[in-house]
Amino acid sequence: MSEAYQRLRSSLTAMVLAARGKVTFPQDLARHLKINKNLAWRVSKIIEAPTPEAGIPHLPGAGGLKLLLDAARNAGSSDDVIERVESAHAAFLEMVQTHAGDQETLQLLLDGRSDGDALAASRRMAFRGNSGIVGVQARAKLTASFLAPSAEDPDKLDSLLIGGFVDVCRLRPAEGWPLFRIRHYLGHDGPAAAQQLDAQVMYDRFGQLDEFDDESCSDLLLERDEHGLTYRLGPGRVGKTGTFSTYFGSPLLGVFDRYASPEDPMGEIYSIVEVPVETLLFDMFIHRDLGYGSSLELSVFERPGGGLDDHLVRTKRQHLPISIQPERLRGSPERCISPVCPRYPEVIRRTTAATGWDLGAFTCYRFVLTYPPLHSTAIVSFPLDERPET
Template sequence: MHGLRNALTELLDSVEADPSVPRRLARQLGVNKNLAWKAAKIVSTPDAAEALPHVPGRAGLKIFLEAMERAGASTDALRAAREACDAFDTMVELHAGDRGTLELMVGSSFPGGAESPLQEANRKLSFQGNSSTWGVQARVRFGAQFVAPCAEDPTVIDYASIGGLCDFRRLRGDAKWPLSFNVRYDGEGRRKDDVAKPIERSLEGRDGPAFLLDHCTDPLPEIRAVEVPLGTVYELAEGEVGNTAAFSCAFAWFVRREQSVYGNDDEPSVAYNIPLNTPTELATMDLLIHKDVPWELPPRVEVTSRMEIGVGGGSYKQSPYLLPVPPRLEELGPGRDQLGGNEVPRWTEMLGKVCQRLDWNLDDFRVFRMSLRYPPIPTIPSLVVTKPRRG
């Protein structure tokens, strides 16, 4: 790719063509604007790997080189460009077999990070394919995790969580889907009952999902409870398809004295995550850590495969697969006005309800946000924080 790029750059220089203005380049060479734009992208894209999707096919390259010859390109530059085109085709055939497979190979190495155009384009294709296969999709999968010292004992923390989906819809009438999984269990897989409580006081002591009712579509579609070994899955039933049956839902719960502030040899860190199993345009999670929790910040980001994990089950691997597709991580500025912008309606209001229920002040938290367009599924993006040792 570097050889082709360099050869085309020298070819354009030989006729004093300016690739920064593709329309002018098209007029100068007498080619269509799309072909001129592709040539301009090849020589101007900072990462050569990301220029790969813009390389024209053999017919397009032939037209472009003939146009350069008519424009007076030097014989040496034309010969070098043709040799570079032949070398590029040989490389494609040898290593990939075809151009589409080569783009997948380059894409899987994540040039430019998760936000590169090539990566996002590949993930969008995956999102569309998964939506068709599973028959469901959502605009946003969102979450928030709160950590604050326990009022009675600051050596342990209280914890709260928000989760939900915006604009979830079926694409197929017989599609059913797990929306919420209510379970608490210890490190050995033993279930702990009556620990998590709903943020909504009206839902305490009742069976069913821990909804934030004011942030759910009214009425919600049929949601049924399915018992599994370690808890209860609340599952969307089959029903109508498309936008007229789309809905949004939010869940929120809390746990008092959830774990120690301090780490040890067995648990030196803690991970807060947002499990992803739904085809989604955007996944976003805020981690809110109270200013009095003495943890090492900022957290680090990990994306773990869930391909080998079942609902309510654990991985058969001690070290799960980590995927090289890190979401964007940013620390939001102080103040409630900085908490929007994640495409979730009334997000700051949602966070405020959790704080009001637990007697917290939202302004006392540092807020870290991770987000990823068209996230791969099934995965668990996590924010991992190292705990201090007890002094």
């Protein structure tokens, strides 16, 4: 694939130079070759793109290529130069037929090879398709976790989990579909027990922050089981008039180990994707007395069949090729605004009010994943601190 693309790219570059066009400026190329701006923009993108992943999406179709070759001939390119482009293009099409079969399948192959935001195009298409199949979608999902040394036990951590959805929209009646699961792992003992989670929730209705719910937010259905809590979509209006946002907050105080052990060297915070969403906003607020900030990593795992994630049986095959680097945000946590979550600062102030924490002691590390795959689990992991010598 790379050889066929590079041959086509270099032949196009030689043709443009032979016509004395300016390669890097689409407007000059359009004016010199007398072609439309869109075609000129595509050609300049191909010439500038060093890899197939970056350049192939901009290749013009057969009609556009013919217009380009005719324009280059009229601008002074020789027949030999144009024939080299035609030959390279024919070889490229043969490569597509052999390895992909068609351009759409080729794009999927390229999407999986991407060195940047891998699978971005596939995830975007999946979001639209899954929204129609499931019957519900959301503009954004929020997952945020505060981690601080426990106020009661120096060997433990205090944690606050904030979750929510922005602009949930039913595309058809979808009562009972799971929106939000509270699953919080940070130790070799697995998830915190559901009864412990229930006992420590200090907000209305087991963690749902009613004061931030839109008027159109119907009651969500709450389920408890041995794994934790699940909020499901209740009855409501279909379409824009029924769109709503909702937030949750749940503290877990002194539950998780602060220091690494042979059985448990890592900490993990989960965000389970049960609804098609445009953006997953995943924030980690790390207290300055903890050493986790510089080593946070986000991984995304598929969950075959949509079942619960089990960290004990998770396989390499389930690890999706998605790599997102965190952004370190400056300033107090209540200043960590985001355009996809307008009420976020208010939610932070409300959920942390009873903790007694100095919010200035926390640093936010933000992961933003567009179109996270449905039935996947995004996991931020980090090595736990070593226990200090006594």
